[in-house]
Amino acid sequence: MATFLVRRLLQGVIVVVAAAIFVFVATRAVGDPVDFILPLSASEEQRENLRVELGFDRPMSEQFVDYAGDVARLDFGESTYLNDDALTVVFDYLPKTLQLVGFGMLISLVTSVPLGVLASRKPGGRLDKILTTASLTGLSMPQFFLGQVLVAVFITRLTWFDPGPGPWHKNLVLPAICMALPAVGRLAMTVRSAMIEELNSQYVKVARAKGMPARRVSGVHALRNAGIPFVTLYGWELIRALAGYTVVVETVFAWPGLGFVLIQGIKERDFYLVQASVFVVAVLVVVISIVIDLVYKALDPRVQLS
Amino acid sequence: MTERSGPLLEVDHLRVEFFTRRGQVQAVRDVSFHIEPGETLGIVGESGSGKSVTAQALLGLIELPGKITGGDVRWRGESLVGEGCEKVLDRVRGNEIAMVFQDPMTSLNPTFTIGFQIAEVLRRHMGMSRGDAKRRVIELLDLVGIANPTQRVKQHPHEMSGGMRQRVLIAMALACEPQLLIADEPTTALDVTIQAQILELIAELQQELGLAVILITHDLGVVAGVCDRVCVMYAGRIVEQATAVELYGTPGHPYSAGLLRATPRLDEVLPRLVSIDGAPPDLLKPPAGCGFAARCPLAIDRCVSESPTITLHQHEGKDRHVACWRAFDDVLL
Numbered sequence: 001m002a003t004f005l006v007r008r009l010l011q012g013v014i015v016v017v018a019a020a021i022f023v024f025v026a027t028r029a030v031g032d033p034v035d036f037i038l039p040l041s042a043s044e045e046q047r048e049n050l051r052v053e054l055g056f057d058r059p060m061s062e063q064f065v066d067y068a069g070d071v072a073r074l075d076f077g078e079s080t081y082l083n084d085d086a087l088t089v090v091f092d093y094l095p096k097t098l099q100l101v102g103f104g105m106l107i108s109l110v111t112s113v114p115l116g117v118l119a120s121r122k123p124g125g126r127l128d129k130i131l132t133t134a135s136l137t138g139l140s141m142p143q144f145f146l147g148q149v150l151v152a153v154f155i156t157r158l159t160w161f162d163p164g165p166g167p168w169h170k171n172l173v174l175p176a177i178c179m180a181l182p183a184v185g186r187l188a189m190t191v192r193s194a195m196i197e198e199l200n201s202q203y204v205k206v207a208r209a210k211g212m213p214a215r216r217v218s219g220v221h222a223l224r225n226a227g228i229p230f231v232t233l234y235g236w237e238l239i240r241a242l243a244g245y246t247v248v249v250e251t252v253f254a255w256p257g258l259g260f261v262l263i264q265g266i267k268e269r270d271f272y273l274v275q276a277s278v279f280v281v282a283v284l285v286v287v288i289s290i291v292i293d294l295v296y297k298a299l300d301p302r303v304q305l306s
Numbered sequence: 307m308t309e310r311s312g313p314l315l316e317v318d319h320l321r322v323e324f325f326t327r328r329g330q331v332q333a334v335r336d337v338s339f340h341i342e343p344g345e346t347l348g349i350v351g352e353s354g355s356g357k358s359v360t361a362q363a364l365l366g367l368i369e370l371p372g373k374i375t376g377g378d379v380r381w382r383g384e385s386l387v388g389e390g391c392e393k394v395l396d397r398v399r400g401n402e403i404a405m406v407f408q409d410p411m412t413s414l415n416p417t418f419t420i421g422f423q424i425a426e427v428l429r430r431h432m433g434m435s436r437g438d439a440k441r442r443v444i445e446l447l448d449l450v451g452i453a454n455p456t457q458r459v460k461q462h463p464h465e466m467s468g469g470m471r472q473r474v475l476i477a478m479a480l481a482c483e484p485q486l487l488i489a490d491e492p493t494t495a496l497d498v499t500i501q502a503q504i505l506e507l508i509a510e511l512q513q514e515l516g517l518a519v520i521l522i523t524h525d526l527g528v529v530a531g532v533c534d535r536v537c538v539m540y541a542g543r544i545v546e547q548a549t550a551v552e553l554y555g556t557p558g559h560p561y562s563a564g565l566l567r568a569t570p571r572l573d574e575v576l577p578r579l580v581s582i583d584g585a586p587p588d589l590l591k592p593p594a595g596c597g598f599a600a601r602c603p604l605a606i607d608r609c610v611s612e613s614p615t616i617t618l619h620q621h622e623g624k625d626r627h628v629a630c631w632r633a634f635d636d637v638l639l
Contacts, residue, residue, distance in 0.1 A: 201412065202407065202409060202412040202413050203412065203413055203414055203415040203416070205362075205367060205407070206405075206407060206413045206414070206475070207415070208367055208399070209365055209367055209399060209400060209404070209405040209407075210399065210400030210404065210405075210426075210427045210478060210479070211396065211397075211398075211399035211400030211401055211427065211430055211431060212400075212426065212427075212430065213396070221415050221418075224415075224417045224418070225415070225416065225417055228417075299417065300416075300417060301416075301417060301419075301462040301464070302416060302462070302464050
C-alpha cells in the first residue's frame with residue numbers, strides 16, 4: 001500500500017510537470033500578450049517597454065528557467081487580466097467549479113446505476129430498448145448544443161428558472177444536468193452490459209440455488225462485480241468533467257467557475273492565469289486517479305496495488 | 307415439520323424445453339423418478355443428455371429461454387412447479403434442498419469473502435445473527451475438512467484451490483442441514499486425487515447427517531462406488547432405472563451396456579474399452595422412435611417407428627425398469 005502510494009505520487013509529479021511544460025509552450029505559441037494588455041493606440045515603444053517589463057523580450061530558454069523556478073515555489077505570477085495573484089484567482093473560482101462537477105457527477109452516479117440495472121433486467125425488452133436509445137441520445141449530444149437546448153426550453157420557454165442571478169441551488173440545476181447527461185448515457189450503458197454479463201455467471205446461479213432472493217442476487221452479488229468496470233469509467237468521466245466539460249458548460253451558462261475564467265484568460269493572453277489553472281487542474285486529476293485506484297481495490301479483492 | 311411417509315422428492319413426467327431461434331429443444335422429455343430419505347440416487351448420461359437441466363429444474367433454476375413445459379416436481383408433497391411454487395421454492399432452496407455445481411472455480415462470487423457467502427445462507431434461512439452465523443461458518447468449514455477455518459473465513463475465492471473451493475461450496479450447501487443434496491458433476495473440474503476426496507467427503511457427510519443425495523455424473527465408475535440406485539439418461543429421457551448392483555450385473559438397456567463397456571473396471575478384466583459409435587440425436591427434432599436406435603446394435607424396425615416407454619420387466623426374478631423394446635436381449639451381455 002505504501003509503495004503503491006509513493007509510486008503513484010511520483011507518477012503524479014511527472015504528470016504535473018509535463019502539464020506545466022506543455023502549458024508554457026502552448027501559451028507562448030498562441031500570440032503576443034502585449035497586444036491585449038495595451039490599448040490599440042499604444043505606440044511600438046510602449047509595447048516594447050511592456051515586453052521588457054514583463055520579461056517577454058528575453059530568449060525562451062531563459063523565460064522557461066525562470067518559470068520552472070517560480071512553479072517549483074508555487075509562484076505563478078500576477079494575472080494580467082484580473083490584476084491579482086494568479087493562484088489566488090484560481091482558488092477563488094475553483095469552489096464554483098467543484099460544486100458544478102460534484103453535483104453533476106452525483107446526478108450521473110444516482111441515475112446511471114438504476115437505469116443500467118433496469119435495462120439489464122430484460123435485455124432486448126421494451127424497457128431496455130427505450131433506455132438504450134435514450135442513453136445513446138444523451139451521450140451523443142454535444143454539450144454546447146445541449147446547454148442551449150436546456151436554456152431555450154427551461155429558461156426561455158417554460159421559465160422554470162430565471163436567466164439572471166438567483167439562489168445558488170436553483171442556478172446549479174441546469175448546468176449540472178448539462179454536465180451529467182452525456183456521462184449518464186455512457187455510464188448507464190456500461191452498467192447495463194456489465195450487469196447482463198454478471199447475471200449470466202455461475203455464481204449468480206449458485207446464489208439463487210442457495211435461496212437468495214432475486215433482488216439480493218442482482219443488487220448485492222451481481223452489482224458489486226458490475227461495479228468494477230463502472231468505477232473505471234466513472235473515474236474517467238470525473239476527470240473529463242473537471243478538465244474538459246467545465247469549460248464548455250460554464251461558458252454556456254456563464255457559470256463563474258474556473259473553466260469560465262480560464263477561457264477569459266486564454267482570450268486575454270493571460271499566461272499566468274492559464275498556467276496556474278492548468279497546474280491546479282493537473283494536480284486534481286492526479287489526486288482523483290489515485291482515489292479511483294483505491295476504490296477499485298476496495299471493490300475487487302483480486303486487484304494487487306503494487 | 308410434520309412426519310410423513312412416502313418419497314422425499316417425486317419427479318413426475320417432467321418436460322423442459324429451450325426456446326431457441328432454431329426451434330424448441332426438448333432437453334428433458336418425460337422424466338420420472340423419486341428419491342427416498344437418506345438414499346443416494348445416481349443420474350448418469352453423456353453431455354447433453356439432460357441430466358444437469360433436470361437437476362436445475364428440480365429447484366426451479368431453469369431460466370428463459372428454457373422453461374418447464376410439463377410434469378411436476380413434488381417435494382414432500384408440495385409442488386415445486388407452476389403457480390405458487392415461488393413461495394415454496396424460496397423456503398426450500400438452499401434450506402431443505404441444496405445444490406453443488408460442476409465448476410468450483412466460477413461458482414463463488416469473486417468479490418466477497420467465503421465467510422460472507424456461507425453466512426448469507428444461514429442468515430437468510432435460519433435467521434442467525436452475524437456472530438452466530440460466523441461461528442457456524444467456522445464449524446462448517448471444519449466439517450468439510452478445511453484447515454485453519456478461522457483464517458479461511460476471511461479469504462476470497464481467488465486465494466483458494468479448486469478442491470478447496472468445492473469444499474467451501476459443499477459447506478455452503480450443507481449449512482442449513484438440508485434433507486436432499488443435489489450434486490451436479492461435483493468432481494468433473496477437479497484433479498483425480500481431489501475427485502476421490504470430494505466424493506468421500508460427500509459420502510461421509512451423508513452418513514453423518516443422514517441426507518439424501520442425487521449425484522449427477524457421466525462417470526459410471528463414480529456411481530458404482532456411492533449410489534444405491536441409478537437412472538441412466540439418454541437424449542432427454544431416462545432409459546433405465548436400477549439398483550447399482552443390478553445395473554452393473556446385467557444392464558437392461560443397450561445404452562447402459564454400451565456405457566459399461568466404455569468404463570474401465572477394477573473387478574473384471576475387459577479385453578478393451580469399447581466406445582459407442584455415433585452421436586446422440588438432435589433434440590430440436592427428436593426421432594419418432596427410440597433416441598438410441600440409430601446407434602444401437604440391436605435396433606429393429608419397431609425401435610425406429612415407436613418410442614419405448616419405461617416399463618417393468620422381469621429379469622432373473624427381479625423387477626427391472628427399462629425403456630427398450632429389446633431389454634435384456636442376450637446379445638447385450
